[in-house]
Amino acid sequence: MGCQCANQKDEDLNDELIKKNSLEEGNEEEQEQDNNNYEQKEGIFGLTNDEGTGQAQLRASNNENNMNSNEEEQEHEQEQDQEQDQEQEQDNLYKEKMNEDKNVKYADYPEKMLELINKIREDPISYSEVIEDSIKNIIEVQNEEDENKPKIIYKKKVKVALTRGEPAFREAADKLRNMSPLPPLEFKNDICVPLPETEKEIRDSSYLKEQIKILRENTNIDVFFKDLIKIPEVSALLMIVDDSGKNPGRKRQAVLNKDFKYIGINSKFIGKTFIAYFTFSSQ
Numbered sequence: 001m002g003c004q005c006a007n008q009k010d011e012d013l014n015d016e017l018i019k020k021n022s023l024e025e026g027n028e029e030e031q032e033q034d035n036n037n038y039e040q041k042e043g044i045f046g047l048t049n050d051e052g053t054g055q056a057q058l059r060a061s062n063n064e065n066n067m068n069s070n071e072e073e074q075e076h077e078q079e080q081d082q083e084q085d086q087e088q089e090q091d092n093l094y095k096e097k098m099n100e101d102k103n104v105k106y107a108d109y110p111e112k113m114l115e116l117i118n119k120i121r122e123d124p125i126s127y128s129e130v131i132e133d134s135i136k137n138i139i140e141v142q143n144e145e146d147e148n149k150p151k152i153i154y155k156k157k158v159k160v161a162l163t164r165g166e167p168a169f170r171e172a173a174d175k176l177r178n179m180s181p182l183p184p185l186e187f188k189n190d191i192c193v194p195l196p197e198t199e200k201e202i203r204d205s206s207y208l209k210e211q212i213k214i215l216r217e218n219t220n221i222d223v224f225f226k227d228l229i230k231i232p233e234v235s236a237l238l239m240i241v242d243d244s245g246k247n248p249g250r251k252r253q254a255v256l257n258k259d260f261k262y263i264g265i266n267s268k269f270i271g272k273t274f275i276a277y278f279t280f281s282s283q
Helices: 002-045 051-105 109-122 124-137 166-177 199-203 205-218 232-241 250-255
Strands: 138-140 151-155 158-162 221-227 262-270 273-281
Touching (some): 124 138, 124 166, 124 232, 199 262, 205 221, 232 250
């Protein structure tokens, strides 16, 4: 009986050891599985057993993303700048092309103006009729705000404000009817005023004064004035009528001066502005 009890105890002890070993082995397997799962998560999400190392990796990843984002923004800005530069260049080329076309179209302005002015000088009586005939193109405009400019003349799509209107036209026609014919003017290139390059220079009075000063020092010009009307027929008409608020009659006196022998005419479209310079000389 004693042997059987002892044997039974040994068997029970062995069973407990086996169970304990099995549990320990199971725990090891579970721990190994947990480690494998963590490693998988670490691979997917950038996790690490070391908290400091994990934060450093996250910061490095964020910095890399920020750098990539900044580079992308810079590239986008560069692309936008390049597109704007290209659009501006195309716009400038278009404007230059338009100006070239207009300057080609009105390249004969000086020649036509010289022809018209000489016709007026040689046959003033006939041109007096042209002036009177143009009176029908004057349209009365009631302007309560500015009574000094009540009349506008429309001719060939040109609109010009007048100071006196019809009375100035009648007066100019009378002067021409009482004139004797004058010899034609000769075109002289070296008294032509150099044209500005930009619209800003057109508006810059100092530029023009400097050019006139240089001309007076090197040539014998007597009179200078400018004109902004691109149609020669209208330009010549308004020069003779000369119904301006400042120095009325000054242009007419220059065009019809019997002592003048030479004329210089220079014209061009600069941007949207047409500009023409006229100079007169007696020698």
